[in-house]
Amino acid sequence: MIRNAKRRITISTLYIGVEQQELIEAVREALTNSPALKVTFISDLLRGTREPFPEPSTATLLLTLVAEFPERVEAYFYRSPKLRGLMEKIVPRRFDEGWGLWHCKWYGADDEVIFTGANLSDSYFTNRQDRYYHLRNAPIILSYLQSLLRLYSSYSYRLHPNPPPSASPHHLMPLARGGHPAHLGGNQKAALLWREPSIHPRAFAAHAKATLTAFQRSWREMKRGRRIDIDTWIWPMVQAGVLGIQEEEQGVDKVLRAARDMEDAWRRAGQGQGGRVMVDLTSGYFGLYKKYKEAVLDSHAAYKIIAASPEVSSVPVVVPIVVSPHGPSLTTSPAHPQANGFYQSRGVSHLIPEGYTLLESRFHRDLVSRGRDWDERSQTGIELTEWNRPGWTYHAKGIWLSEMLPTQEQQQPPAPPPPPPPKPFGTFIGSSNLSTRSLKLDVELSNMILTTSPSLQKALGAEVRGLRAHVGRVGESTWRLPERSVSWQARALVALGVEGML
Structure with a gap:
């Protein structure tokens, strides 16, 4: 270029x-x-x-x-x-x-x-x-x-x-x-x-x-005239909390509320009609802004959330994956390099991955306490995963809205058939990490894109599948692993409000 x-x-x-x-x-x-x-x-x-x-x-x-x-x-x-x-x-x-x-x-x-x-x-x-x-x-x-x-x-x-x-x-x-x-x-x-x-x-x-x-x-x-051949719309959103500009906060709030309303309408219709939406959400630094976090937890919409794995594992990691109504099965993943870019950095920065682990574990416990843990059969709840790829770090952030076809529950076999591939009709792309810092301190520019273009929807779906290909479920057993322990220093930093600067 x-x-x-x-x-x-x-x-x-x-x-x-x-x-x-x-x-x-x-x-x-x-x-x-x-x-x-x-x-x-x-x-x-x-x-x-x-x-x-x-x-x-x-x-x-x-x-x-x-x-x-x-x-x-x-x-x-x-x-x-x-x-x-x-x-x-x-x-x-x-x-x-x-x-x-x-x-x-x-x-x-x-x-x-x-x-x-x-x-x-x-x-x-x-x-x-x-x-x-x-x-x-x-x-x-x-x-x-x-x-x-x-x-x-x-x-x-x-x-x-x-x-x-x-x-x-x-x-x-x-x-x-x-x-x-x-x-x-x-x-x-x-x-x-x-x-x-x-x-x-x-x-x-x-x-x-x-x-x-x-x-x-x-x-x-600005008046641009009407065209009937447009299939994609882009809304740039400026966010600068320090300057009192909150376009992203208002825009993303509307998007998350729309996903909630679509799910509620589907449930009122007797769960027999279309209209469900799957929300994929990711950030390289998992410290969701409080307003976003509450919107996710309070909604009945299905969410798949990807965070960066914060640190290296010296032993195989036990990852619970829900595969049936009878509870989780267990799988292991080999030791691999960290995905969080702050892992083993110098000075106080080395505590940052621990801070993200603390925030992530608190979010997981909140979703479990509200009955929002992921159910694979019904494709409902919130699936919390971590991205890890050997030799790579993770910096992707964004939101995708996908049409979600209802799955028919079956008694046999015990595991449900795999869900259809995502077909996003909207995405949020830009600089924001969807965190308190992004909303309150930094100057950000992000875009909300909605589309009916089949080719663009196919590309968006491929993007989501590519990110999901390197994730593993996390759960309560994850936070009990020795390598995921959080030091008192990291807890103190989060308690002092450093979360807003992460």
């Missing part, structure tokens, strides 16, 4: 991996071959400058392009306004990312765009499971994304190889902070400069909310 671009490239990501020279060279080649091409990046300031000098970072990678093509390349770095005042001074680097990040991921070129939850680094291109939706002819969507990026750039820092001498020190963040020498090809002046001097860089939430709300309203109300 980048190499073929002639007019515009717009890239939004949490960060760009420091090893991504191939990506930078592809952009440089496109700029050289297409004189009219303009390129705009936006990423997170704290994550994009995490590596101290002289180590490379997202900022130093992009600085080479900005310096070489100053009129055609812009790079913006968003910084959450939540971290300010005394906390800004005392919170150590990397921990400061816990107060919110730019988390939107889209990669656009001319009239093509990829929506995803993935960042631009080697692990995502090799052995990290994620989701990617490629729209090949979507000029309106690209114009929307370009306008959205431009609007957010008003609340961001712009990367400057040589900022003007008149720049206020209150609006300037030198890349070589803390007295470290800048190894930027001899450039000692490179800095991040706050774009709008009239707006305070730590107090822009109210201003941004008003502007973004008006922007979203204008796009929703």
Whole structure:
């Protein structure tokens, strides 16, 4: 996409991996071959400058392009306004990312765009499971994304190889902070400069909310004419809890309530008519936002939920799988590498998988106490599984809505026939992890897609089956395994409210 671009490239990501020279060279080649091409990046300031000098970072990678093509390349770095005042001074680097990040991921070129939850680094291109939706002819969507990026750039820092001498020190963040020498090809002046001097860089939430709300309203109300050949609809949803923008929260709540209402209508009809829906839901970091969790638990709709297996197993894992009304049978899976990307990380981060285990086990016990444990015969309840594939980590997140054909219960044989393959008619795709952090702290962009297209429904079904192919059921016996024990330190972090930052 980048190499073929002639007019515009717009890239939004949490960060760009420091090893991504191939990506930078592809952009440089496109700029050289297409004189009219303009390129705009936006990423997170704290994550994009995490590596101290002289180590490379997202900022130093992009600085080479900005310096070489100053009129055609812009790079913006968003910084959450939540971290300010005394906390800004005392919170150590990397921990400061816990107060919110730019988390939107889209990669656009001319009239093509990829929506995803993935960042631009080697692990995502090799052995990290994620989701990617490629729209090949979507000029309106690209114009929307370009306008959205431009609007957010008003609340961001712009990367400057040589900022003007008149720049206020209150609006300037030198890349070589803390007295470290800048190894930027001899450039000692490179800095991040706050774009709008009239707006305070730590107090822009109210201003941004008003502007973004008006922007979203204008796009929703835009008259595009009626076409009878449309079979797929896309609703972009901006979520920025720090700024008071809650479109995802409202949209996903409506989706989950619609699934509940469809199931209730089916039951009122005597369970003999169509109209059931299966909801597949997944997140690489299982810490469902409270409102979503309650919607899942309170509904009678069928759910299949996939979480990442949080840690390595040194012994075979016993996985209960319900196969009949007489109770679970047991199977084992061999030892395998972790699927949670935080496994064995340094510092406090190594406690994060334990925190997710604690949240996951609490959710499981809640669904059991409410009578929502999965029943394979009737295809009802909530099936909680974990994804694990040797040598891979898991970062997929999303929701799928599938038509669910009622299964006929049989007395013989004891096990019911396998359910028909999923046939999704809707999906939620984007950057959100569906967690408290995503809803309250980070800036997210996700999309709700509804379709009647047979080919797209087939592709969505294949996506769901591909994810399900690497899962195993979890249950009460899982939490009793020695390798799934949760330390008091992890329990204390969750009790102190760190769940909202996971």
